[in-house]
Amino acid sequence: MARLGAAVNIVTTDGPAGRHGFTASAVCSVTDTPPTLLVCLNKGSSASAVFHANGVLCVNTLAAGHEALSNLFGGRTPPAERFAAAQWKVAATGAPMLVDAVAAFDCRIVRTVEVGTHDVLFCEVVGLAEGGVPHGLIYFSRRYHAIRGGHGGGEE
Numbered sequence: 001m002a003r004l005g006a007a008v009n010i011v012t013t014d015g016p017a018g019r020h021g022f023t024a025s026a027v028c029s030v031t032d033t034p035p036t037l038l039v040c041l042n043k044g045s046s047a048s049a050v051f052h053a054n055g056v057l058c059v060n061t062l063a064a065g066h067e068a069l070s071n072l073f074g075g076r077t078p079p080a081e082r083f084a085a086a087q088w089k090v091a092a093t094g095a096p097m098l099v100d101a102v103a104a105f106d107c108r109i110v111r112t113v114e115v116g117t118h119d120v121l122f123c124e125v126v127g128l129a130e131g132g133v134p135h136g137l138i139y140f141s142r143r144y145h146a147i148r149g150g151h152g153g154g155e156e
């Protein structure tokens with residue numbers, strides 16, 4: 001799996017069960033009709049029960065420079081400490097939206113499929129924000145890699 005490079009995201013939620021968030025590279029677009037993403041969530045994580053109870057989430061796609069934030073949301077830190085390290089808006093669903101994300105997808109969880117240690121959450125996108133941030137972030141071979149984008153940065 002370490003050789004399967006992917007974008008890095010912080011997936012957040014808020015609602016009756018409280019606020020939580022975790023770093024996820026197992027995020028993928030499923031279809032644009034209706035706009036749907038999937039997120040793979042470890043059933044053993046402290047975030048799992050909170051996401052199921054709230055039923056909403058925001059996928060915040062990280063930019064180059066977010067490596068420390070990604071590690072902070074990557075486990076073993078209390079939720080309040082994770083969120084204190086960045087600036088957030090409240091999305092329409094109530095989930096925290098990272099202000100300087102490459103993109104943020106506000107979603108409702110519409111279906112869950114259990115596969116081994118993980119739940120695959122199918123998430124319908126109900127809102128979208130674009131940060132105008134030029135450079136993305138990929139996790140490959142257990143390391144972060146900045147990738148250059150031609151959008152918004154004025155350079156190619």
Ligand SMILES: Cc1cc2nc3c(=O)[nH]c(=O)nc-3n(C[C@H](O)[C@H](O)[C@H](O)COP(=O)(O)O)c2cc1C
Nearest residue numbers: 022023024025026040041042045046073074075076
């Ligand atoms: C780069 C990176 C990618 C990760 N991708 C996922 C993922 O796709 N799904 C997942 O459940 N956990 C993933 N994790 C681990 C979770 O972020 C971590 O288990 C989560 O913060 C919960 O930890 P806790 O139980 O200590 O709160 C990833 C961690 C890192 C650093």
